[in-house]
Amino acid sequence: MPPRSDRYDRIYRTVRRIPRGRVATYGQIAKLAGMPNQARLVGYALHALQDGRVPWQRVVNGRGEISVRAFPGSEDVQRELLEREGVRFDARGRLSLERFGWRPRR
DNA sequence: AGCCTGACTCGGA
DNA sequence: CTCCGAGCCAGGC
Numbered sequence: 001m002p003p004r005s006d007r008y009d010r011i012y013r014t015v016r017r018i019p020r021g022r023v024a025t026y027g028q029i030a031k032l033a034g035m036p037n038q039a040r041l042v043g044y045a046l047h048a049l050q051d052g053r054v055p056w057q058r059v060v061n062g063r064g065e066i067s068v069r070a071f072p073g074s075e076d077v078q079r080e081l082l083e084r085e086g087v088r089f090d091a092r093g094r095l096s097l098e099r100f101g102w103r104p105r106r
Numbered sequence: 107a108g109c110c111t112g113a114c115t116c117g118g119a
Numbered sequence: 120c121t122c123c124g125a126g127c128c129a130g131g132c
Binding site: 025026027030037038039040041042043044045046047049056059060061062066067068069070074075078 | 112113114115116
């Protein structure tokens with residue numbers, strides 16, 4: 001049994017490049033991983049994560065919010081992890097992509 | 107194979 | 120600002 005699809009692996013490798021204290025959007029990860037317009041696949045891949053080798057908390061949606069998921073409460077975990085890295089949220093629970101967005105070179 | 111769902115995004119109304 | 124609709128792919132039934 002292969003671990004996961006090659007696409008998942010490319011997504012995970014890209015997410016691992018996000019530096020501490022910075023965030024990237026699902027669409028951004030998809031594009032950097034060489035599959036533009038497949039943001040949804042990124043969310044899917046992260047949802048299927050098992051191990052802790054991937055900094056999944058550094059991926060947020062295009063509006064700078066933590067996406068809600070089926071299991072309630074996990075959003076709070078993500079926010080906690082990010083705040084621990086220095087990422088600040090406003091009263092609406094949104095962060096500034098201007099300030100904390102990851103802008104990789106190439 | 108079909109059908110539904112989901113850690114998404116973008117453009118238009 | 121909000122509310123669709125379309126485009127997208129993987130998994131489960």
